[in-house]
Amino acid sequence: MSNSTHALRSRAASLRALAAAIETTPAMHLDRDAGIDTWRGPRPAACYRVLIDAQRRVHEAAEELRREAWELELRAEELEYLARVLG
Incomplete structure (x- = not known):
């Protein structure tokens, strides 16, 4: 594994x-x-809705982090593949 893929x-x-x-x-x-x-x-209902909305946005942000992680893994796989094919 190269430094960049690592x-x-x-x-x-x-x-x-x-x-x-x-x-x-x-x-x-x-x-x-x-x-x-x-x-x-x-x-009180409005306060509860604000809480639920804030939690939803945090979950969405966490999912965005996971999507970014998945894309980084794909890029690492591409680089490893290219290294095998070209090297």
């Missing part, structure tokens, strides 16, 4: 680890304990 695979692993860490933070589980009846203020 760097790509290492970066991909880091991105996947970051995505997993993001999704397992306590904030990503607030919806389990934060029903409408737990909010104080004039608009």
Whole structure:
């Protein structure tokens, strides 16, 4: 494995680890304990919707990290293939 493919695979692993860490933070589980009846203020349903929307955006960001990791892995595979064919 060349230095460049190793760097790509290492970066991909880091991105996947970051995505997993993001999704397992306590904030990503607030919806389990934060029903409408737990909010104080004039608009508990609105607060709950804001929480759910924020969690959705975090999940989407984590998925984007995973997509980027997948693309890095593909690039590493392409480079390894080219090295075998040309080398």
